[in-house]
Amino acid sequence: MKILIAGASGFIGSHVAAHLHAAGHAVVAAARGVETARRRAPWLDWVACDFRHDRVEDWAARLAGVDAVVNCVGVLQDGLGDDSRAVHVAGADALFAACEQAGVRRVLHISAVGVDAAAGSSYARDKLAGEAALKVRDLDWLILRPSLVIARNVYGGTALLRALCGIPWITPLVGGEQVFRPIGMDDLCAAVADLVRPDAPCRQSFDLAGPERVSLADAARGYRRWLGFGETRIWPVPRWLAAPAFRAGDLLGWLGVRTPLRSNALKQLDFDVEGDPASWIAATGARPRGFHDWLAAHPAGVQDRWQARLGFARPLARWVLGLFWLVTGLLTLTVARSGAMDVLAGAGLTGTAGALVFWLTSLFDIAVGLAMLAKWRVRSVATLMIAGSAGYVAGISWLAPDLWTDPLGPVIKVFPAMALALLVAATEDER
Template identity: 50%
Template sequence: GARRPDDGRRRAPAPEWVRADFADLTDADAWRPLLEGVDAVVNCVGVLQDGAGDSTSIAHERGPRALIAACEAAGVRRLVHVSAVGADDDAGTAYARSKRVTETLLEASRLDWAVVRPSLVVARGVFGGTALIRALAAFPGFIPVVGGDQAFRPVAMADVCEVVVRLLAPGAPARVRLDLAGPQSLTLADLLRAYRGWLGFAPAPVVGVPALLAAPALAIGDLLGRLGWPSPLRTTSLRQMNHDVGGDADAAERLLGLRTRSLDQHLSEQAAAVQDRWHARLYFVRPLAIALLSVFWIGTGLVTFGPGWKGAVAILHEGGYGAVAPWIAGGGAVVDIALGLALLVRRFTARAAIGMALVTAGYLVAATLTLPQYWLDPLGPWLKTLPGLALCLFVAATDERR
């Protein structure tokens, strides 16, 4: 089940995919067609923080409440819920409180439920916090970190999946909560050093970032999340890390006979490829590219309407556009500003970047036909657009988040 099953079907064609968006499934009746012929349900839905398109209430309370009621009505007895270590009221976050609500709803139900509460989950593919960890580990020259002494017991995604599979087997333990963690206890600083080595970069010192300096970045992350740019650089992430991300290293072996692998084992099983190094190094470059492109396009439009108006019209007259020169200058400025603003809207970013590339190519064709001499200008007004064109293509090509 996925919000965008077509995307999943292209990447993994073997399973049967259905559309299942919790935002549309807050009533038990809505679940009925999805549960026909189903013997068990695994719920992996979760969001870090409220924002554009994300709701902790829907993901952790209203959606699960409807799902549990629907399972009871349809006779689906088994429900395995993937929660998280530290999902309790003491964490002081809406994420933890609402995650705990899901567990409470299960405990009050008639289902044969099981709750899996993993510590930090590590996998070859990364998203969210684990992507940030790789990016920080790959930072040039040094490794920045807020705190650094937070304790983790990373657990491999393969072990999380194996636990879920074992909990779905006949005779598996029911009505249990399982804190799932790896055997290796590491501080955040240790984790960053391990990933830097795995990525193949030379060792670098870990440099602590004072909380006062980190606070503005987290506030910006919270704001961007509400605008549709979810990021692990948010207050919830830091609070959860400072609260509890450890877990019980022996619980899976006691309950299911599974010995989880250490981070060293996990990393040794999958050597880093060039794609991993690129992703880690480009993690901070991409938002910088988006910000600079937006500033450049909005700025050129505003300059054209302001102090650069006479110059812009004069150049167009030089190119032989005559009476329509002011209209071309004004229209071009409007397009520049519109594309610069659209780039900042998450769902339009890739299309805006492609639009910028096409508009740039159009500018260059028209400029070459009417003002070819500027290709030889020592300040390079036409040549300088080529790196901008490449940057637009970079932003468009790296739009995928997961």
């Protein structure tokens, strides 16, 4: 079959695309940012799409010769570059209408478990509206609602859970009593491969969930043991204490920084995140693996432990690095101004030349610091920081070589900052 996967660069979509390709299907992989995705999976047929703007007619060429469509597109919340209503409702409906016009009858739509109950979440309301848009179409549709999806790769909520497990001695959780039925990504992909067939059930909604009921606290303990971190003490974080962090996540989202700490994620925890797989299992005979069985079948590697430990250490390193450069530039412009001018004057840089060097270096420090804090082109900015630091060392060596032996180490301390910038650049990837 020729199958179009919308959102093929995402967490679920990338796994589904790889699974269907391995099963021998011709996969048309539709996503935003296809250049990066194409480098990671060049064997797929990539096409650009954008649910925020695409209309029905934009899909005509993409659907040529396609036998079935799997829609995996989703965003957690509105933010810079993300529009939940446009993506989950208008954009999805444009795809569904295009399938209807093109005669592509088989459409599988990945939604989320519990969306019909979670009225307090805009994410759930938009997801539910997207389901309704599909149900009125003359298509052989099927709506799949996964519970917590677990895989070796992590993103969003599962990445946050592993990062919490990477904190030594305690694991802070909001609540902890919420119950999931985790489903392995391999079982989810197998379900999609089975249900995308023309003779599979249609015009139904299935919860894709595993057989094992696991609380959030038990999931954290299971991940800790799986990672080799040993037992932990669960710290139930009061909602009022956690709320500011989630509101900060909302603000970061509008700055283009995606984080699982968003208010929609907090609201989703108040509703059913378990699901009931009985109808799916009865209709297909599926035998999904339970959470602990999945962990036992996928031993953790060093990369899993690194990811868990870096979950909070990496963003902290980025913030420290950004603040270091920003504060350095601001101090140079204010309280340290006379000292900086004296150093320049000692090297013969006075008047216009000295002022030009002073302003350029100060504004450079402030600019790269702000860019790092805003998470704008982090790898490029970190490279500029390393180059700027090398230039600083070279300049100091020429202008004031005696600073190399200063007991406070103003030159020596530059090298750890360069190493930190290298670490931040090397670990920037999030998918």
